[in-house]
Amino acid sequence: MPQCKNCGSCAINHNHYGRDGTDPNLCDACYWRTKAERSASDVKRLREWIREEGERNNTCTFNVLGDVCGYCECKRKHSNNRNEGLSKAVPLD
Numbered sequence: 301m302p303q304c305k306n307c308g309s310c311a312i313n314h315n316h317y318g319r320d321g322t323d324p325n326l327c328d329a330c331y332w333r334t335k336a337e338r339s340a341s342d343v344k345r346l347r348e349w350i351r352e353e354g355e356r357n358n359t360c361t362f363n364v365l366g367d368v369c370g371y372c373e374c375k376r377k378h379s380n381n382r383n384e385g386l387s388k389a390v391p392l393d
Contacts, residue, residue: 306330 301310304327311327313319323331347365354361354369361369 303327304330 302312302325303310304312305325307327307330309327309329311329312324313328314321314324317328319328319331323334326334350361350364351367351369353359361367
């Protein structure tokens with residue numbers, strides 16, 4: 301019975317649980333962990349690319365990334381700072 305090259309588990313089910321046949325030497329848990337780590341790396345790289353392209357093209361990326369950019373001319377940075385101050389304000393009686 302084949303064993304996982306990472307952890308030694310024998311829980312290798314190539315045709316079950318949505319596996320696509322890649323990484324045949326990994327158990328199911330290691331397979332999905334590896335896939336998740338690759339996806340997280342891809343997302344991080346794409347977010348950085350979007351941020352750089354936004355700066356290069358002077359385009360707001362707030363709707364895509366959800367972060368207020370420092371170069372943006374949509375004035376969200378100013379309005380967010382103002383809103384943060386309001387959330388910390390003491391309520392009026």
